[in-house]
Amino acid sequence: MATTTTPTTKVPEVRDITRIERIGAHSHIRGLGLDDALEPRQVSQGMVGQLASRRAAGVILEMIKDGHIAGRAVLIAGQPGTGKTAIAMGIAQSLGPDTPFTALAGSEIFSLEMSKTEALSQAFRKAIGVRIKEETEIIEGEVVEIQIDRPATGTGAKVGKLTLKTTEMETIYDLGNKMIDSLSKEKVQAGDVITIDKATGKISKLGRSFTRARDYDAMGAQTQFVQCPEGELQKRKEVVHTVSLHEIDVINSRTQGFLALFSGDTGEIKSEVREQINAKVCEWREEGKAEIIPGVLFIDEVHMLDMECFSFLNRALESDLSPVLIMATNRGITRIRGTNYQSPHGIPLDLLDRLLIIATSPYTEKETKQILKIRCEEEDVELSEEAHTVLTRIGMETSLRYAMQLISTAGLVCRKRKGTEVQVEDIKKVYSLFLDEARSSQYMKEYQESFLFNETQTAQMETS
């Protein structure tokens, strides 16, 4: 789906290892689309319409960024296909990579290997980050020579050697396969000054050495010249990085010694370990060694949680080490799972009382058109004006999701007939090929008798 329509302009260079992202349902969203005063722009950062709820999400975002308030919970409620997940993704994108954002679906916590509450606690703790200083060993030097031998047969392990130097010394390193890959990905060549993190193998280019600066070298404007490092190649450096509480839990709950060989998965983490770590983290914070970054836990389809989970959430939200919880649901008044009671959104009233609720409303025709246009750009499909109007109609009458599905399929049909722009006929074709939910139901009703097991039609399916 993601292939370009103009293959002639793209020279297939070295197969790019970096681009592995595929086009997902929400990959067009890059933020919440708000201006500095938190006023939503009509169309921005992939977001369209839904102004009031985006503004509300912006206020929540400010609260998260402040990081002072713990244990708040937000519920995004609305009909299917009104952008609930999109808003959550927007929040995640605007938080940046340093704030932990953990997303899970309500049904993910049901597992045979772990209790529901354990899964929830782990999710909670994954959403709390700790910024901490740690000493690591790095190798910093100028590349003298890089030599990679590929086997003549094309298969088998590559062998590589890297010579690095400082102003005082020189060392030769043997390279593993992974290192060879990342060196070629970073396009490291002789004359570059690089650092290698010994523990993780992460390579960063600092620039080119001054000794290699010649006026006839063709290089980009952004090339920086740096001095060749001094002293020893291996140095100890303090780095600041963010780990989640869950990661610290896992490190400390592993069995020590040779028993560690037999325990693969950590499974449940003892509450004593958690308490110990909480105490230690608080101590670090008081000493100024660490900083706590409360993140976001997003639970989609929250109505799939049952009564036990909800009462656990009630309790968990009261802890001062709890993240901001964002939930999303598309249910109205329905049965709470695990009980026989009915409640709005399938969430018990005592939990609802703790929530800030953001409502999303169905998109208007203009907004639908706009969203479809953004999706077309994202999926690299060109749509003619009429086809766009037709698709918008389909989106209004059936659902936005169905209309979005038609974009890529129509794009394929169009390419098969060697067209460059999707026309109304292409849309018509895929519309007849693929049924939407309403037409499929209609078809069922009409031809029910001729299907297998039609005698069981009276039994209603359990949907809540």
Add this chain to the structure above:
Amino acid sequence: MAAQSWIDNLKSSKKTALIHDGKRKIHYLFGDGKEMAEEYDLRTDELVVRKWRHKNTLGAQGQWQVEVGEPLVGPVASLDAEMLKENCSNPVFMRKDTKTSFQWRIRNLPHPKDVFHVSVQAPERCIVIKTSNKKYYKKFGIPDLDRNQVPLDSSALTFTHANNTLIVSYKKPKEILTLEQELMKELKKLKATSEGDIDCKTQ
């Protein structure tokens, strides 16, 4: 005073001794979670190995760090797991003490002796090895002196070069010698489990 605190530290640590392979092996566990392991030759009482293990800030067990003796060579892991390792033709740095002096040996250094320049940097508390052909450089401290806060003295330092090996020696000061003798007496009092079956709990 500081020398006192180090020996107190040693005395208060939890020690386990074991005689194996003609060596007296002692494991120290300090109050702050650090571990130290030493191995002494039974006949000469010379220190053969001293290594340290710390827990990192997050609580994960670190690797053994060798202070004295041959660098640890584990089972030869494939290069892929290591990502990067020094080529075997590079100089190998190790410390190997004698009774009267600290000694460092750097193998695989084929350069003539006049290339090397070894000096004491007293304010930084370290010894620096330089080469005029810019092939090797090393800056290292003497942890024994640091622990007891004894100043470095450039007159105690000598170096020789033979068989592709540079040998740097530093004469142990009086304080260290008395401390080591005291420690040795202490260690000999420790009841050591001898070679053979050790009471090992099986699960």
